[in-house]
Amino acid sequence: MKNRVCTALGIEYPVVQGAMAWTSMAPLVAAVSAAGGLGVLGCGFMPGPVIEGQIAAIRSMTDKPFACNIFLDPGDQLEINCSTLEKVPVPAVYLDTLNLLDYDMAARIYDRMKATGAKVVAKVNCLQDGLVAEKAGADVIIAKGVEGGGHKARISGRVLLAELVESITSVPILASGGIYTPRQVAGVFVAGAEGFEMGTAFMTSEECPIHPNVKAKVISAIDDDIVSCGESTGEPSWQVRNALAERMLKIEADYPKAEAAKLIMQVSAGSLAKASRDGEVENEGAVLSGQVCGLITCVKTCRELIAGLCADAEAILQMPHSMGL
Ligand SMILES: Cc1cc2nc3c(=O)[nH]c(=O)nc-3n(C[C@H](O)[C@H](O)[C@H](O)COP(=O)(O)O)c2cc1C
Structure with a gap:
């Protein structure tokens, strides 16, 4: 077969x-x-x-x-x-x-x-x-x-x-x-x-x-550390909770959808490269990971x-x- x-x-x-x-x-x-x-x-x-x-x-x-x-x-x-x-x-x-x-x-x-x-x-x-x-x-x-x-x-x-x-x-x-x-x-x-x-x-x-800091961040994360960011944009993605993710969640809680979407685009611009290229995974870098991180x-x-x-x-x-x- x-x-x-x-x-x-x-x-x-x-x-x-x-x-x-x-x-x-x-x-x-x-x-x-x-x-x-x-x-x-x-x-x-x-x-x-x-x-x-x-x-x-x-x-x-x-x-x-x-x-x-x-x-x-x-x-x-x-x-x-x-x-x-x-x-x-x-x-x-x-x-x-x-x-x-x-x-x-x-x-x-x-x-x-x-x-x-x-x-x-x-x-x-x-x-x-x-x-x-x-x-x-x-x-x-x-x-x-x-x-x-x-x-x-x-x-x-x-x-x-x-x-x-x-x-x-x-x-x-x-x-x-x-x-x-x-x-x-x-x-x-x-x-x-x-x-x-x-x-x-x-x-x-x-x-x-990618930068080893990203791998370490994902490996140390548990399922509940994964949050959905960017819901207001209509294209949300899963991110490991860090200062950037918290800022994005706060924007979505505090502002009407259209305004939140604009602000989300601003704070997240270049954030993937900051994490995967520069290894900045705590404040400005976005660490994308699925919920599976808890198993890794x-x-x-x-x-x-x-x-x-x-x-x-x-x-x-x-x-x-x-x-x-
Ligand atoms: C860091 C990261 C970036 C991703 N970028 C893309 C992308 O550019 N295009 C795409 O089709 N899927 C993208 N995905 C989704 C993956 O292709 C895949 O469908 C998903 O990771 C599978 O789920 P898992 O992470 O639980 O294994 C991305 C996933 C991760 C973790």
């Missing part, structure tokens, strides 16, 4: 490293792909020449398949990503969206990327988007739950996975959001997933080229997070299971 995710993407283990803006850069992408998963360049907001440089760097480190992120939202950045990936084709594209997925736009962009030879990985936040992604021709679909890092999704990962596997059979579904332990991986396979995605776990990996207690290698986790999960799946009734 061949796993459909591995076959579709040409990878050894059905593990995708979630795109992470300015975090999943070439060294992490190459390490994940070399370890048999699918590394994804977090280039959703990068200028074209930077994307080209990162792709060249990945290719110098591995000949295994990898993907580039496209944020499926109309605008200049979408055209920058698409035209760059037409100029420099890659094995797969990884498309995410925050708003409801528009069928015509999805089909047009998927077709454009497929014409370059790329496989299409669609990350969705709700059942409706999953159905649109399937109809538009996605090769695999990632079901991202609300507990997952980065921009906050809306639906619980457990519910969304169940909805998608009940409704979609032509395309394999991967579970995403809050995954770190072998029992969780075994559980999502029992629930119908054929692969899984992790973001926060790979952010804390040895090979991730040490830095691991990408091999441990891919081959190790899959082997341990497979061993659990081979054991007899019963409700003991």
Whole structure:
């Protein structure tokens, strides 16, 4: 029996490293792909020449398949990503969206990327988007739950996975959001997933080229340290509680929505780079992490997070299971 995710993407283990803006850069992408998963360049907001440089760097480190992120939202950045990936084709594209997925736009962009030879990985936040992604021709679909890092999704990962596997059979579904332990991986396979995605776990990996202070902050955080910041902007993301997060929460409590959104943009400008590049994780830097941080207690290698986790999960799946009734 061949796993459909591995076959579709040409990878050894059905593990995708979630795109992470300015975090999943070439060294992490190459390490994940070399370890048999699918590394994804977090280039959703990068200028074209930077994307080209990162792709060249990945290719110098591995000949295994990898993907580039496209944020499926109309605008200049979408055209920058698409035209760059037409100029420099890659094995797969990884498309995410925050708003409801528009069928015509999805089909047009998927077709454009497929014409370059790329496989299409669609990350969705709700059942409706999953159905649109399937109809538009996605090769695999990632079901991202609300507990997952980065921009906050809306639906619980457990519910969304169940909805998608009940409704979609032509395309394999991967579970995403809050995954770190072998029992969780075994559980999502029992629930119908054929692969899984992790973001926060790979952010804390040895090979991730972000400042060690960010990894330490995430490793020391517990589930309750994760707060939703930027609700007034309509695009909230999970952050580890620190002085910046407290300021953002206070703004949202004190001001009407439109005013709060403007102030949030001001105080958070450049905050991701302050943390991941400069290591400022207490006052002005934004430390993005999913709720899974409470399970992460040490830095691991990408091999441990891919081959190790899959082997341990497979061993659990081979054991007899019963409700003991
Ligand atoms: C620091 C960080 C940055 C992220 N940036 C992006 C991004 O640019 N594009 C995207 O599609 N998802 C982004 N995500 C979400 C991840 O791709 C992935 O879906 C999510 O982390 C999975 O949940 P987990 O963190 O619980 O494993 C980001 C996540 C983190 C932790």
